[in-house]
Structure formats: structure tokens, C-alpha cells
Amino acid sequence: MNSSGDGFSMPLSREARALERSMMRDLIALTARPGIVSFAGGLPAPELFPLAQWTECLVATLRDAGPAALQYGPPFPPLLEAVAQLMDSRGAAVAPNQVLITTGAQQGLHIAARLLVDPGAASLVDRFVFPGVRQAFGGSERRLIEVDAAPGGGVDTNAAAEVVASTPDLRAWVVVPDFHNPLGSRLTAAQRAAVTSLAARVPVVEDDPYGFLDFAGQPRRPLVADAPERTIYLGSFSKVIAPGLRMGWVVAPAPLIEKLRVLKESVDLESSALTQRALARFLAAGYLEPHLAMVRRAYHSRAEAMVRALERHFPPGSRWSTPEGGMFLWVELPAGYDTLAHLRTALDGGVAYVPGAAFASAPAPTTMRLNFSNATVENIESGIARLARSLASARADQPAPTSVGSVT
Amino acid sequence: MNSSGDGFSMPLSREARALERSMMRDLIALTARPGIVSFAGGLPAPELFPLAQWTECLVATLRDAGPAALQYGPPFPPLLEAVAQLMDSRGAAVAPNQVLITTGAQQGLHIAARLLVDPGAASLVDRFVFPGVRQAFGGSERRLIEVDAAPGGGVDTNAAAEVVASTPDLRAWVVVPDFHNPLGSRLTAAQRAAVTSLAARVPVVEDDPYGFLDFAGQPRRPLVADAPERTIYLGSFSKVIAPGLRMGWVVAPAPLIEKLRVLKESVDLESSALTQRALARFLAAGYLEPHLAMVRRAYHSRAEAMVRALERHFPPGSRWSTPEGGMFLWVELPAGYDTLAHLRTALDGGVAYVPGAAFASAPAPTTMRLNFSNATVENIESGIARLARSLASARADQPAPTSVGSVT
Numbered sequence: 001m002n003s004s005g006d007g008f009s010m011p012l013s014r015e016a017r018a019l020e021r022s023m024m025r026d027l028i029a030l031t032a033r034p035g036i037v038s039f040a041g042g043l044p045a046p047e048l049f050p051l052a053q054w055t056e057c058l059v060a061t062l063r064d065a066g067p068a069a070l071q072y073g074p075p076f077p078p079l080l081e082a083v084a085q086l087m088d089s090r091g092a093a094v095a096p097n098q099v100l101i102t103t104g105a106q107q108g109l110h111i112a113a114r115l116l117v118d119p120g121a122a123s124l125v126d127r128f129v130f131p132g133v134r135q136a137f138g139g140s141e142r143r144l145i146e147v148d149a150a151p152g153g154g155v156d157t158n159a160a161a162e163v164v165a166s167t168p169d170l171r172a173w174v175v176v177p178d179f180h181n182p183l184g185s186r187l188t189a190a191q192r193a194a195v196t197s198l199a200a201r202v203p204v205v206e207d208d209p210y211g212f213l214d215f216a217g218q219p220r221r222p223l224v225a226d227a228p229e230r231t232i233y234l235g236s237f238s239k240v241i242a243p244g245l246r247m248g249w250v251v252a253p254a255p256l257i258e259k260l261r262v263l264k265e266s267v268d269l270e271s272s273a274l275t276q277r278a279l280a281r282f283l284a285a286g287y288l289e290p291h292l293a294m295v296r297r298a299y300h301s302r303a304e305a306m307v308r309a310l311e312r313h314f315p316p317g318s319r320w321s322t323p324e325g326g327m328f329l330w331v332e333l334p335a336g337y338d339t340l341a342h343l344r345t346a347l348d349g350g351v352a353y354v355p356g357a358a359f360a361s362a363p364a365p366t367t368m369r370l371n372f373s374n375a376t377v378e379n380i381e382s383g384i385a386r387l388a389r390s391l392a393s394a395r396a397d398q399p400a401p402t403s404v405g406s407v408t
Numbered sequence: 409m410n411s412s413g414d415g416f417s418m419p420l421s422r423e424a425r426a427l428e429r430s431m432m433r434d435l436i437a438l439t440a441r442p443g444i445v446s447f448a449g450g451l452p453a454p455e456l457f458p459l460a461q462w463t464e465c466l467v468a469t470l471r472d473a474g475p476a477a478l479q480y481g482p483p484f485p486p487l488l489e490a491v492a493q494l495m496d497s498r499g500a501a502v503a504p505n506q507v508l509i510t511t512g513a514q515q516g517l518h519i520a521a522r523l524l525v526d527p528g529a530a531s532l533v534d535r536f537v538f539p540g541v542r543q544a545f546g547g548s549e550r551r552l553i554e555v556d557a558a559p560g561g562g563v564d565t566n567a568a569a570e571v572v573a574s575t576p577d578l579r580a581w582v583v584v585p586d587f588h589n590p591l592g593s594r595l596t597a598a599q600r601a602a603v604t605s606l607a608a609r610v611p612v613v614e615d616d617p618y619g620f621l622d623f624a625g626q627p628r629r630p631l632v633a634d635a636p637e638r639t640i641y642l643g644s645f646s647k648v649i650a651p652g653l654r655m656g657w658v659v660a661p662a663p664l665i666e667k668l669r670v671l672k673e674s675v676d677l678e679s680s681a682l683t684q685r686a687l688a689r690f691l692a693a694g695y696l697e698p699h700l701a702m703v704r705r706a707y708h709s710r711a712e713a714m715v716r717a718l719e720r721h722f723p724p725g726s727r728w729s730t731p732e733g734g735m736f737l738w739v740e741l742p743a744g745y746d747t748l749a750h751l752r753t754a755l756d757g758g759v760a761y762v763p764g765a766a767f768a769s770a771p772a773p774t775t776m777r778l779n780f781s782n783a784t785v786e787n788i789e790s791g792i793a794r795l796a797r798s799l800a801s802a803r804a805d806q807p808a809p810t811s812v813g814s815v816t
Contacts, residue, residue, distance in 0.1 A: 009637050009638065010524065010611040010637075010638060010664070011524070011579065011611075012523060012524065012664075012667070013522060013523060013524055013525055013526045013529075013579070014526055015522055015526075015671075016522065016523045016524070016667050016671070019667050019670045019671070020670075021666065021670065025673075041480075043479065043480060044479075046474075046475030046476065046478065046479050047475060049475045049478045049479075051470060051474065051475055051478065054470075054478065055467065055470045055471075058466055058467075058470075059463065059466075059467060062459060062462075062463045062466075063463075066454075066459065067454030067455060067457045067459055067650075068454065069652060070454065070457045070459065070462065070650035070651070070652035070653070071451065071452075071454050071457075071650070071651055071652060072449075072451060072646075072651045072652070073651070073652060103511055103654070103676045104676050104677055106673070106674070106675065106676050106677045107675055107676045110674060110675045110676075114421060114423055114424065115420060115421060115424045116418065116419075116420065116421055116424070117421055118421045118422055118423075119527055119549065121421075132673070132674070132677065135670075135673065135674035136674060139674070141527065171419065171421070203418040203419075229417050229418075230417065230418060238480075242475075242478035242479070243478070243479055243480045243481070243678075243681075244477055244478035244479060244480075244481060244680055244681045244682045245478070245680070246511070246676065246678075246679070246680045256418070256420075259420070259424050259427050262427045262428075262543075263423075263424070263427070265433075265514070265540070265543065266514070266518060266540070266543040266544060266547070267514065267515055267518045267675045267676070268511045268512050268514050268515045268518075268654065268675070268676065269512055269514045269540065270651075270654075271654070272652055272653070272654045272680075272683075273651075273652045274652045275680075
């Protein structure tokens with residue numbers, strides 16, 4: 001019972017008492033200051049959103065469907081078919097009754113966790129992971145077991161196999177196959193094979209918001225294609241069209257789609273009829289593929305600009321990922337830096353990032369996530385230079401960098 | 409572990425195994441047959457939706473805000489202010505930081521349950537209640553205790569007081585103050601006073617999707633106005649504008665809004681930036697009040713037409729509520745009818761309703777919910793006559809009705 005004069009006096013659940021403010025949200029709020037070059041937010045580039053096409057699809061839907069577009073919105077069959085085709089285009093044979101439309105992919109994480117994981121039971125997640133995965137699969141009621149990344153990128157599947165063998169109540173393994181947030185990496189072919197093989201022993205939740213953002217324009221075959229009865233696939237339109245749609249999808253065996261739909265009903269009844277219909281129209285018009293091609297080119301340029309700037313400016317001994325897609329690049333500074341403590345200095349220097357600690361359950365002082373999708377090439381160059389200067393000032397008591405950083 | 413050849417073989421959580429398909433959803437799907445007059449769905453009248461105004465607000469928002477309308481959407485301050493004013497207009501002094509925008513009011517139920525009720529703990533709900541309340545506060549992890557309606561309508565607050573006194577782990581009381589779904593009733597002034605007094609002992613979740621649909625145009629002062637530190641108020645734009653917006657709101661003490669926001673993030677990150685901005689524009693343009701006045705008049709006419717038709721056609725001994733607002737009317741037939749068993753006959757006769765059992769945890773064979781908002785006055789007259797004929801045929805072995813039914 002709270003009676004501290006906070007303006008409320010209700011007894012709260014254990015979950016509510018344990019809730020913490022999102023460190024990331026607070027950080028990102030700080031970066032909204034004018035003049036800051038922000039590599040912090042996990043934001044797609046708004047200037048690339050298909051604003052005219054989306055407006056056209058909304059207006060045409062309201063005109064053609066009329067009030068039905070504003071009524072309650074059960075699953076819209078043409079959208080289920082279009083999503084099934086999108087999965088087919090990546091080599092996964094999916095029927096429309098294996099698709100559930102969700103209000104963003106976070107909703108997919110939430111309902112997948114409730115489908116698979118009893119309170120008290122465990123899930124396997126990456127040591128560095130998107131906080132929304134922790135919220136859905138952890139919280140105060142469920143246990144998280146962490147698995148390390150493999151030394152060369154992707155996930156350490158041998159370590160995962162050991163956890164699977166030694167954890168009788170392990171109920172799910174959340175895997176991000178491509179362009180991991182925050183690590184920027186993707187699974188190797190051997191890791192993919194190991195994951196789909198281990199799926200026979202622990203259901204896989206394939207969290208794939210970034211897979212379509214493959215710079216080479218060849219999105220990989222999703223894991224669900226090779227372990228369809230043991231994989232819950234989560235997709236998102238937030239990064240391939242725009243987050244404001246609040247549209248994601250789940251692919252699962254048809255009998256589980258029925259259960260997932262009831263779980264979804266418990267959190268928001270249904271997703272917007274208007275958005276479902278407008279999205280089906282957008283996809284039927286063939287707007288997605290040319291839009292995606294343009295976004296991939298732009299993000300590829302930005303990623304390359306960021307790598308070049310890091311090579312030019314960052315302290316010797318720094319290492320970073322080389323993105324093949326997605327929106328993020330992961331940096332490991334040499335020992336001695338503290339990215340969490342340094343953030344305010346960096347903000348004062350006009351640049352923002354997310355300290356690795358925001359993704360971890362333990363300190364990770366030399367790591368940071370850099371977002372390259374939401375800054376121009378010019379701002380990437382000037383922002384990385386600013387960030388390098390602020391890091392140098394933090395180490396002013398030590399010798400200044402004299403050589404270009406090594407790259408992984 | 410399922411290995412029955414269902415096309416999946418994943419072990420499911422207890423919650424997922426216990427899930428049942430929604431009886432109501434299956435029923436409502438049946439009513440989509442052509443030629444059916446449906447009093448089943450809990451649907452607002454689509455022909456009254458402010459389609460042109462909403463289209464205007466969307467297009468203007470996309471034009472003026474540009475890509476920001478399609479980016480991730482943190483709470484939009486002008487919308488929080490407009491909602492606070494809406495609460496003020498009903499006598500509840502609410503600051504913008506006491507408002508959280510939700511993706512529909514079902515999301516409000518879900519996060520309020522998680523805020524207040526630990527797994528295993530109990531909540532008090534009406535014996536006949538919207539199934540979404542059971543999904544949020546019950547499910548497989550939490551206990552529900554049911555309280556009867558008062559004989560003359562509203563809730564039996566003496567019975568509620570006994571439950572409060574005898575249930576140490578009672579953590580929430582879900583109260584629908586006005587135009588109850590399915591009972592159509594509202595709390596009396598004495599019941600309101602009793603609820604806000606009992607709120608000192610158990611937090612109240614005030615579920616108010618219908619309160620603005622007061623036929624007299626005088627929506628009551630919400631309970632939260634009188635017990636602001638002990639009430640979580642849930643509002644919805646689904647019935648006052650349109651369900652396709654997927655917009656609701658929560659009013660709570662400011663420190664709890666922060667926690668509710670983190671809980672909301674765990675299920676869908678954020679609500680649509682575009683819809684938040686377009687809704688703020690709709691409210692700022694003054695479109696709500698004249699629209700609501702028109703909807704209230706139309707629903708009032710429909711409710712009156714339904715009462716007249718029931719008086720004319722329904723079997724003697726039937727009783728029904730006389731709506732002062734909202735979308736529903738509750739009927740109790742004389743003993744001997746079975747509304748669940750009768751539904752297929754009624755559908756064959758061209759009319760649909762929801763059997764009372766859909767809202768209850770026990771049989772309720774003589775009861776039905778009739779929706780009057782989503783049928784024209786003409787269809788109400790012909791549909792109630794059809795329904796009465798199908799009920800008469802079900803009782804063909806008994807004397808035919810010879811007098812008008814008594815009314816409560």
C-alpha cells in the first residue's frame with residue numbers, strides 16, 4: 001500500500017511495483033534537443049516514408065469502403081493473403097489462415113510469450129536484446145536465460161544447446177535472424193541450421209522486424225520456412241513502410257493462430273479496420289517493393305558513411321559491426337570508456353547514442369548502439385566526428401589517438 | 409505437448425490451453441448472413457460515423473504534420489489536453505498528465521488488471537459482464553468474484569460490501585456506471601455514493617465506454633470525480649466517434665499513468681501518431697459535440713422503437729430494461745425459454761440476438777441482450793416481430809400470447 005502522498009493510495013501488483021521507466025525512452029527524450037545529431041532512436045527515416053502513397057490509400061479506402069472502414073475490424077482477408085504472399089516471396093510457404101495481423105510487432109512478442117511461457121517458466125534471449133523482448137518474455141512473472149553472441153556475430157548456438165539440454169522448463173527461444181537490434185549482426189548459415197534443428201527441442205520465436213532491409217535486396221529465407229511447426233514468426237511493417245501504421249503480423253500453425261487471436265483480443269480486441277484495408281491496398285498496388293528498394297539504397301549509403309566516419313575518427317582499438325542491412329551498428333570501445341557515464345558529455349557535444357547497458361541486464365561500459373537510418377550522410381559524418389571528439393576529451397588524460405581504428 | 413497431428417507440436421502455456429473461442433464472436437459471424445436483422449453485435453451505427461470529418465482530419469494531419477504523423481507516436485500533448493477537457497466537461501478535474509491514450513478501451517482493461525491484480529488474486533465483477541472484462545481480470549491466472557445486479561437495476565452494493573469485507577486479496581472492482589453491457593442499466597445516485605465510499609477499501613476500475621451516450625444529453629459525473637485517488641477510469645472513442653480509430657483513454661493519478669504507460673508499451677509500444685493527431689484535430693474543430701447530439705437522438709429513437717415493438721410482440725411475462733442511453737436492452741423471458749438453444753431457430757427466422765449466457769459463467773436460459781444502435785427503426789420493428797414469432801413457434805405446445813407483456 002502506497003500512502004506516501006504520491007497522490008494515489010492503491011495497492012499495486014508485484015509487476016507494477018517492479019516496473020522501471022524505460023531507460024531508452026528517457027535517453028531518447030534527451031536527444032530531442034535542437035542541434036543534436038542523434039544516433040540514438042531506433043527510428044526509420046521519416047523523410048523516406050511513402051507519405052503520398054499512404055495518404056492515397058487511406059483516402060481511397062474511406063471512399064470505397066465507406067463506414068465499414070471505421071467499424072470494428074476483424075481480420076481483413078485480402079491483407080492476410082498479401083502477407084502470406086510476402087512470406088512466400090522469402091521462401092516460406094504460408095497460407096492466409098496461418099497469419100494474424102497485430103498492432104505492431106511488440107504485440108506479437110506479448111501474445112507469443114503468453115502462448116508459450118507459463119509464469120515462472122524460462123525463455124532464452126540474447127544477452128543484448130531489444131527491451132521489448134524482456135518486457136514480453138520476462139517481467140516480474142517469467143524467467144529469462146541469456147545466451148551470448150558468437151565471436152564472429154550471430155548467436156552462440158553451442159551455448160544455446162547447453163541451456164536447452166539443462167533447462168527442463170525452457171519454453172521459448174527468441175531469435176533475431178537478421179540485422180539484430182542492437183548488435184546489427186545476422187545469423188550465419190550454420191547458425192540458422194543449428195537454430196532450426198534445436199527448434200525440435202524448444203519453440204523458436206523468430207523476431208524479424210529488419211529482415212526485409214537487406215542491402216543486397218535478397219532477404220533471407222526465414223527460420224519459419226524450415227521449422228514451420230515449431231516457430232512463431234513475427235513481422236512488422238514499421239520499418240518497411242512506417243511505424244505510424246501500427247501494423248505487424250504473426251505466422252504460426254493455423255490452430256495456434258486461433259489461440260493467438262483470442263490473446264490479441266484480450267489486449268486490444270482488433271486492429272484498425274481502416275489501416276488493414278489501406279495496407280492491403282498499398283500492397284496490392286505494388287507500392288512496397290520499389291519503396292523498399294529505395295529505402296535499402298538509402299540505408300546502405302548511410303551505413304557505409306558511418307563505417308567510413310568511424311574508421312576516420314574513432315579511437316584506436318575500437319571495433320564495430322559492418323551492417324549488411326537493418327538500421328544499427330554496434331560499437332565496442334577499448335577498455336576504460338564508460339558509455340553510460342559519457343552520454344551527457346556527448347549530448348553537450350551535440351551528439352547522441354544509446355549506451356549498450358540499455359539492452360543488457362549487466363553493465364556493458366564500452367559498448368554503444370548507433371542508429372544510421374535516421375540521419376543524413378552529412379550528419380553522420382559530422383556527428384561521428386563530434387562523438388569521437390567528445391570521447392577524446394573524456395580520455396584527455398591519456399595519449400590522443402594516433403592511428404585509424406581496427407575494424408571487424 | 410500437442411502431438412495429435414494438428415500441424416503443431418509446441419507445448420503451450422496453461423493460459424493458452426485454457427483459451428476458448430469467443431462465443432460472441434462465433435455468434436456474430438453467424439449473423440452476417442444476408443437478410444438477417446441483427447440485434448447481436450455490440451456495434452455502433454456505421455451510417456452515423458463522421459466519415460467526411462474523419463477523412464478531412466486525417467488528410468489535414470498528413471498534410472500539416474507530414475512524416476511525423478507516420479513516425480513512432482509518443483503521447484500527443486494536445487490530445488491529452490483535449491481528453492482532460494472532456495473529463496472536465498463531466499465534472500472530473502483531470503490534468504493532462506493524468507491521461508494515457510490507449511489502443512481502445514480493451515487495452516485499458518488489460519493494463520488496469522496488470523497494474524492492480526497479482527496472479528492468484530481476486531477482482532469483483534458483475535455477474536453479467538462484457539467478456540473482455542473476464543479476459544483481462546480473469547483468464548487462467550486471476551480469480552473473479554461475481555456480484556449481482558440490484559433488483560431495480562445497477563449493482564447490489566450491499567452484496568459488494570460483503571465481498572469486500574470477506575476477501576482479503578480483493579484487488580479491484582470493475583464497475584460500469586452507465587448503460588451497462590449487457591444489462592443496459594445505470595447506477596442510481598445511492599449506488600454511486602456507495603461505490604465511491606467502498607473505493608476506500610478496494611480500487612475501482614470505472615469502465616465507461618457508453619457514458620457519453622446519455623439520451624438526455626447530460627452525461628453523469630463519473631465515479632473518478634469523487635474518488636480520484638482510488639479509481640482507474642477507462643474511456644473509449646469507439647462508441648462516440650468510431651471503433652476503427654482504436655482509441656481509448658485511461659484517467660488515473662499521475663504517478664500511476666507512468667506505470668500504466670510502461671505496461672502499455674509491453675503490449676504495443678505506442679498508439680498511432682497519425683490517429684492521435686487526427687483525433688486531436690477532430691476534437692479541436694468542435695466536431696464531437698454536434699456529432700454526439702445526433703447519435704444520441706438516433707439511438708434514443710431506436711431504443712424507443714425497440715421498447716414499443718417489445719410491448720406489442722413479446723410473450724406475456726417478459727421483462728426488459730428501459731434504456732436511458734447506450735446501445736443495449738436486456739430481456740428476461742418467462743421461465744421455460746432457452747435463449748441459447750433457440751438462437752438457431754431465430755437465425756432461421758431471420759433475426760439475431762446474443763443469449764445472456766455469453767456474458768455469464770453459469771446458464772442464464774431466459775435472458776438475451778438486444779442491440780438497438782445498429783438497426784433502423786423499421787428493421788427494429790420488423791426484427792422484433794420476427795423474433796417474437798420465432799419464440800412463439802418454440803412454445804407452440806403452449807397457449808399463444810393473449811396480452812401485451814409487462815414492462816419494467
